[in-house]
Structures are given as C-alpha cells and as structure tokens.
Amino acid sequence: MxxxxxxxxxxxxxxxxxxxxxxxxxxxxxxxxxxxxxxxxxxxxxxxxxxxxxxxxxxxxxxxxxxxxxxxxxxxxxxxxxxxxxxxxxxxxxxxxxxxxxxxxxxxxxxxxxxxxxxxxxxxxxxxxxxxxxxxxxxxxxxxxxxxxxxxxxxxxxxxxxxxxxxxxxxxxxxxxxxxxxxxxxxxVPEEAVRVPLGKSAIRRRGEHLTVVATGVMVSRSLEAAEILAQDGIDISVIDPRTLTPLDDAPIHEDVSRTGRALLVQEAPGHVGFTAELSARIAESPTIYRLLAPVRRLSGLDAPIPYAPQLERASVPQVEDIVEAATKLMKES
Amino acid sequence: MSTSPGTDHDTARHALLTMWTIRRFEEAVDDLFARGLMHGTMHLSIGQEASATGACLALRTDDAITSTHRGHGHCIAKGADLTRMMAELLAKETGYCRGRGGSMHIADTATGNLGANGIVAGGIPIAAGAALAYQMRGEDRVVACFFGDGAANEGAFHEAVNLAAIWKLPVVFICENNKYGMSFSTEKSMAIENISERAAGYGIPGVTVDGNDLDAVYDAVSTAVARARAGDGPTLVENLTYRWKGHSKSDKNLYRTKEEIADWRSRDPILRFEAQIKEAGVLTDEEVQAVRTQAMEQMRDAVRQANAAPDADPSDLLDAVFARA
Structure with a gap:
C-alpha cells in the first residue's frame, strides 16, 4: 500500500x-x-x-x-x-x-x-x-x-x-x-481504495504559539496564513476536524492546551455555527484553564452571500483575515 | 390474477379475520387511551379496514409496503405481530421499535413493512426507492405505497410518482381517500373529482374504486401488482373510504356532520363483507362468529402479553442513533 x-x-x-x-x-x-x-x-x-x-x-x-x-x-x-x-x-x-x-x-x-x-x-x-x-x-x-x-x-x-x-x-x-x-x-492521492476513517481529525501543521481549527476551504487558507505568520515569528497549528459528526475533539483539546490560544475558522456565518460548538467544548473542559487569551472565532458574516466579487470576498474569511486575527490574538496575551 | 377473496373460503376467512383484527386492535387502542393507560397520540383507521386488507392480500410476503401515520391496518394486514405492535404502543422494550417509535413508526422487516411515517407523503419517495432497488437487482418484488388524500397534495407525491413513472418502477401507489386531510375536505383541497385523475399527468394508469369493498380493492390492486411485477410500471389506485374516528385524539369533528359520519358507519366494510360471503355461502354464520371471537381473543392476548412486558429502557438511549458497521 x-x-x-x-x-x-x-x-x-x-x-x-x-x-x-x-x-x-x-x-x-x-x-x-x-x-x-x-x-x-x-x-x-x-x-x-x-x-x-x-x-x-x-x-x-x-x-x-x-x-x-x-x-x-x-x-x-x-x-x-x-x-x-x-x-x-x-x-x-x-x-x-x-x-x-x-x-x-x-x-x-x-x-x-x-x-x-x-x-x-x-x-x-x-x-x-x-x-x-x-x-x-x-x-x-x-x-x-x-x-x-x-x-x-x-x-x-x-x-x-x-x-x-x-x-x-x-x-x-x-x-x-x-x-x-x-x-x-x-x-x-493513493491509487488504491484507501479509507480515511470518519471521526479522526487531521493535524495539518503543528506550531508552538496558536491553534487554528478550520474546516473545508478554510484549511488551505489557514495553511497559507501560517506561512505568512511564520515570517513574523508566529508559529501556528492547523487542525482539520474533517468530520463534524462524529467529532474527534481530543487533538483540538491537546493542541490548544499546549499553545494556549484557539482561533476557530469557518466560512459559514458565525451565529450558532460549528465553531460555536468547538468553543463550547473548550469552555466546558479543563482546556479552558490553559488558555492565555479568550477563544476567537473567525467566521463568515451573518448575511447571505452577495454576488459582486469584492462583496463576496469580503463576506467570508480570507487568508489576510486569518493572519490578522492570529496576530491580534497573539498581542492579546 | 387469482379469484376475488370473497369467493374463496380460506381467503375470505383470512380477509375477514384480518379486518376484525384491525378493528379490534384499534378499538382496544382507543379504549386504552381513553382510560389513560396509553400515552402519546394515534390515528385510527376504523372504517378503512377493507383498503389495507384488500391491498395486502394482493401482495406476496416478500413484497414491501410503506405506510402512513394511520398505519395500524397496513401493518396488521401485512402480517405484523400484534403483541409487538401493542407493546410498542404501550411503551414496552419488546415493542417493534423498543418504545422509540410508537404508533407512527412501526416497521417490520420480516413482513416487508418498510415503515409507517409521521410525515404526510414521507413514505412515497421511499417506496419508489425500494422499488428501484428491486428493479436494479432484477427481483420481481413489488412495493405497495399507502398514503392519504392529503398526501396527494404534497410535492413528494409529485416527485415520487414521476420518478416511478419514468423508470417504470414496480410500485403501486394506493391512495386511501378518506375525504379529509385532518379537517380539510377533498372538495376544498383539490379541484378534481377523483385523485386517480392525476395518474394521467404522469402517463400511468389510474383507477378509483370503492375502498370499502374488499373485493374491489383486491381486484384493482392485483391488476396493478401484476402490471408492476411484469415490468410495466406503476399504477395509482384510489380507494374511496372514510375514517369513523377523528383525525387524532384532539379531533372534535367540527368539520363534518353527524349525518355524514352515520352514513359512512352504515357502510361498514367488515359487515358488508360478512353479509356478502354469507349470502354467497362462502362462510357460514358460525364460521363468521368464530372469526369474530378469534379476532377478539387475539387482541386480548396481545394486550395481556404486552402489558406484562418490561417497560422501554432509557439506559441506552444513545445506542441506536447510529447503526454500527
């Protein structure tokens, strides 16, 4: 194989x-x-x-x-x-x-x-x-x-x-x-029919200072942001849960406990979104005692997706938004 | 097609027993509920027994059905175990759904009952899908899809009947038109005389029959089943019938007259079938009485056994949310 x-x-x-x-x-x-x-x-x-x-x-x-x-x-x-x-x-x-x-x-x-x-x-x-x-x-x-x-x-x-x-x-x-x-x-991609199990998060990058949890297209945007942040000496982890249900949150707790900072990124509107669940899980667990700064969520606007390209782009997190949010989170702590 | 149930001794006896069993089961449920011994809600099909029974008589055991919120009759007619049904309604661990489903969600894999459904028209696309599975595997099984007049106005009906028509799926759509979707009459809810007219819009046969005439239901469904089994596609069969009881437990019958209800009660499908088979000499009066007694005893046994069963157990409520590989 x-x-x-x-x-x-x-x-x-x-x-x-x-x-x-x-x-x-x-x-x-x-x-x-x-x-x-x-x-x-x-x-x-x-x-x-x-x-x-x-x-x-x-x-x-x-x-x-x-x-x-x-x-x-x-x-x-x-x-x-x-x-x-x-x-x-x-x-x-x-x-x-x-x-x-x-x-x-x-x-x-x-x-x-x-x-x-x-x-x-x-x-x-x-x-x-x-x-x-x-x-x-x-x-x-x-x-x-x-x-x-x-x-x-x-x-x-x-x-x-x-x-x-x-x-x-x-x-x-x-x-x-x-x-x-x-x-x-x-x-x-493996040529063989190799299964990736449902319910196993992937650690896409391991860093020292901050943990980003991201889904979908936000994973690659976060990895891109990580390269830019690295130039400023900010070394981030990027965790991709891959499956929302079942959710493998153990690696998230482990990584956030280590870095002390959590930036949760999704394209969907933030209100009552998936990252709200992640945030609650951190708050309800001993992971909260390891935080150096409050959990930060970066989400799409609580609005429908508009047509015009500049409006559409402004409605969901971009690489620069992730860089900015991570930088601010570092400064807060 | 075999001969009509009303002309064959064993089949007539079986049909009569099935109808009385449905009637007694639902009367027992109604009574238990009224006495506070059963909780939740249920939808009774008393008065509609010939539709479920006649249709299921036209099916083989390995044929499937999908049913509705008013599904006790379909379930019994397809051969379900009365005790397990009663146990489910009495919230017992031994019930068909271990107390997770109740009246509106009984299914029985052993008899090909793919499930009652709490959503009006919810079972219609599912029936088409099961028929698709049989067709793709080259099996000669048929799905009988029960639904009411109310469901015929749902989008799911349109989408599913169209899919079945274009793919010539082995499914028989059986509309039990009992004249009311809860309180809204068919006169108000549609601008056509018969729901079966809609079949023309899908390029399939449609037929309306007296749903309180067991032989008529059987004949129409048998024709449709034969057509489906032969690979010629679906049929829409409309059984005109009437529910004596209200829509559910909250119904005060404000939308229909006492006279109308009395008129339909006088057209009792079971008494009608009894008179027919006695007159034709297919069953004697004694045999008919024996069937009645048997139905009553079966129901009493079911209630007794179900009551003795352990209550549904909340200790493993999360266990069956997901199936295990």
Missing amino acids: TTAGTDRVITYSEAVREAIGQAMEADDRVFMLGEDIGVYGGAFGVSGDLYHRFGGDRIRDTPISELGIVGAAVGAALAGMRPIVEIQFSDFTNQAMDQIVNQAAKIHYMLGGAMSVPMVLRAPLGSGTGAAAQHSQSLEAWFAHVPGLKVVMPATAADAKGLLLSAIDDPNPVIVLEHKLLYRTSGP
Whole structure:
C-alpha cells in the first residue's frame, strides 16, 4: 500500500470520482443518482466519465426532483442498496430536507434499530464562484445538529477520496460537503481504495504559539496564513476536524492546551455555527484553564452571500483575515 | 390474477379475520387511551379496514409496503405481530421499535413493512426507492405505497410518482381517500373529482374504486401488482373510504356532520363483507362468529402479553442513533 506522501497527484474532483468508481467496481449495491451526472458529467464535472464506464442504470440521471431523489435513495438503502446521491448545489438540499432530516436521519433510531439507511449524500458547498445567495451557502452546522447524520467536509484531494470511501462503507446516512473551490485543487492521492476513517481529525501543521481549527476551504487558507505568520515569528497549528459528526475533539483539546490560544475558522456565518460548538467544548473542559487569551472565532458574516466579487470576498474569511486575527490574538496575551 | 377473496373460503376467512383484527386492535387502542393507560397520540383507521386488507392480500410476503401515520391496518394486514405492535404502543422494550417509535413508526422487516411515517407523503419517495432497488437487482418484488388524500397534495407525491413513472418502477401507489386531510375536505383541497385523475399527468394508469369493498380493492390492486411485477410500471389506485374516528385524539369533528359520519358507519366494510360471503355461502354464520371471537381473543392476548412486558429502557438511549458497521 502506498502512502499519501509518495502518490501521484490528482485533483480533488478526480479523487471523488475515483472513490465512486472503485466503490462501484467493488460492490454492485453502490450506485449514483443525481441531476446531470450522466452524459453531462455533473455540474462540477465530478461524475465525468463514470456514465460511460458503468452505464445509465448505475450512474442514474434524474429529473430536477431533489426530494424525490433523496427519498428514492432512502428507499433503495432500506431495500439493501448503497446509493450515492449528488445534489447539484448543497443549497438545494433545502428542497429535500424532509427526506434528509425526518426520514434518513431518524429511521434507524425511530425503528428501534430494526433498519438502517446506508446512503451518501454529496453536495458542493461554499462561496467564491459568483453564484450569489442561493448557490453559495455553507449549511454544515444544520446537518451536524441533527442526530443520526454523519457530516463530512473533506479539505484535501486525499481526504475527498478516503473519506468518501468510508462514507460509502458506513451503515448510516452520511452528508459529504465538498467545497466547490477545492474541486480543481490537487494533491497526492493513493491509487488504491484507501479509507480515511470518519471521526479522526487531521493535524495539518503543528506550531508552538496558536491553534487554528478550520474546516473545508478554510484549511488551505489557514495553511497559507501560517506561512505568512511564520515570517513574523508566529508559529501556528492547523487542525482539520474533517468530520463534524462524529467529532474527534481530543487533538483540538491537546493542541490548544499546549499553545494556549484557539482561533476557530469557518466560512459559514458565525451565529450558532460549528465553531460555536468547538468553543463550547473548550469552555466546558479543563482546556479552558490553559488558555492565555479568550477563544476567537473567525467566521463568515451573518448575511447571505452577495454576488459582486469584492462583496463576496469580503463576506467570508480570507487568508489576510486569518493572519490578522492570529496576530491580534497573539498581542492579546 | 387469482379469484376475488370473497369467493374463496380460506381467503375470505383470512380477509375477514384480518379486518376484525384491525378493528379490534384499534378499538382496544382507543379504549386504552381513553382510560389513560396509553400515552402519546394515534390515528385510527376504523372504517378503512377493507383498503389495507384488500391491498395486502394482493401482495406476496416478500413484497414491501410503506405506510402512513394511520398505519395500524397496513401493518396488521401485512402480517405484523400484534403483541409487538401493542407493546410498542404501550411503551414496552419488546415493542417493534423498543418504545422509540410508537404508533407512527412501526416497521417490520420480516413482513416487508418498510415503515409507517409521521410525515404526510414521507413514505412515497421511499417506496419508489425500494422499488428501484428491486428493479436494479432484477427481483420481481413489488412495493405497495399507502398514503392519504392529503398526501396527494404534497410535492413528494409529485416527485415520487414521476420518478416511478419514468423508470417504470414496480410500485403501486394506493391512495386511501378518506375525504379529509385532518379537517380539510377533498372538495376544498383539490379541484378534481377523483385523485386517480392525476395518474394521467404522469402517463400511468389510474383507477378509483370503492375502498370499502374488499373485493374491489383486491381486484384493482392485483391488476396493478401484476402490471408492476411484469415490468410495466406503476399504477395509482384510489380507494374511496372514510375514517369513523377523528383525525387524532384532539379531533372534535367540527368539520363534518353527524349525518355524514352515520352514513359512512352504515357502510361498514367488515359487515358488508360478512353479509356478502354469507349470502354467497362462502362462510357460514358460525364460521363468521368464530372469526369474530378469534379476532377478539387475539387482541386480548396481545394486550395481556404486552402489558406484562418490561417497560422501554432509557439506559441506552444513545445506542441506536447510529447503526454500527
């Protein structure tokens, strides 16, 4: 088995496609359904040539019917299949919320464990493409707030593949949120079907002075910020939880206890967001006694994502915002 | 298609027993609730027994159903264990859902019941999906999808029926039109005469039958099941029926008249079937009485056994939030 350090480099989008292809080759129960995933190849090109490799039965184009698509996946999962739903933009999950929240998330529990819903729902999220308020949201905290859903946010090409493979294996409904700006980014990815377990945070960088916890596209922005901060002698850690549910917070406690400073970064609006949960976990644990400064959250504005590029950019954390927030946090303590 | 249930001794007996079992089960539930011995809420299908029974008679054991909040009848007609159902409603550990689901969430893997549903129309896309699984695996199984007139106005109905139609899925959509979505009558909620007319909009057959006529329900669903099993796709069957009781426990029946309720009570699907099979000489009066007695005894046994079972245990409430690999 090769390791991530020595692999060939492919794009995030190719990594997702490779995971789906390998899962489908290995297991007849796995199939994909969604809008324009067939000949078109997917709105973001993720399904690509899968239609030509597996045919229209297993790479199944659907009408524009998000509620119907997700409901069909729930039913197929109950009947023994392993569906992968692609929702074209994560914003459109709003059209399917009954099936996600009231059905998929609850069936196993509600039925006393008698049945389960092994399905994956993949959807692109996030801003940065000029698509405005209804095509740019980051709704991960909504899903993470619903018991019964697992929520995954791969930040690298290797994780896009490895976490998706684990999601497909999982006997529960798993929401995989892929940041659309990451699709064209590249990284080393094992050729084999190497699983990355759900519920294991990744320490992307280890520093002495401050711990950044970031999700999605904020991971690479934080790593970029780390290089700039290093020039000023500020050495930061960057932790990527990778899965919001289940959440592996032990490495976060450990690192924050060591650095004494926590900067929690997300693209989603801050109000009642995922980083609020992280902040509470720090406050509710002995980690709080190790803080040298108050926890700082850096989030998207509590506003819809606007259209104009300069407005859109100003609405969510950028590299310079992370640098500035980290620098201020260092000065406070 | 086999002969109508009302003309065959064993089938008629089975059908009658099923309908009386549903009736007695729901009367018992109603009574336990009224006496404060059962908590929560429930939705009774008394008066609609021929719809659930006739439809399920047209299915094989390995066919599946999806059901609704008014689902006790579907569950029993598909062959569920009465004691486990009663135990669930009585909040017992031995209930179908270990007390996690209650009346609106009973499912039974052994009899192909994919679950009742607390969300109106929630089960319709799920039925299409299960049918898709059967079709993709080349199995000749069919899904019968029960829902009410209210669900026919939900977007989920439209999306799911359309998916089933374009993919020719082996599913039978069974609309139990009991004239009211809670308090809102079908006259007010839709501008068409029959819900089955909507089938034309999806390019599938639609048929409306007297849902209190067990043979009529059986015949219509059998035709639809045969079509689905043959790979020719879904059918929309509308069973016209009526719930004698209110929508749920809070219902004061302010939206319908006593006369209307009395009129429908006089069209009792069970008594009607009894009269029909006795007149045809399929079952004797004694046999009919024996069925009634058997249904009552079954229900009493179920209540007795369920009451004796241990209460649902809160010590492992977090255990089944996620399934284990």
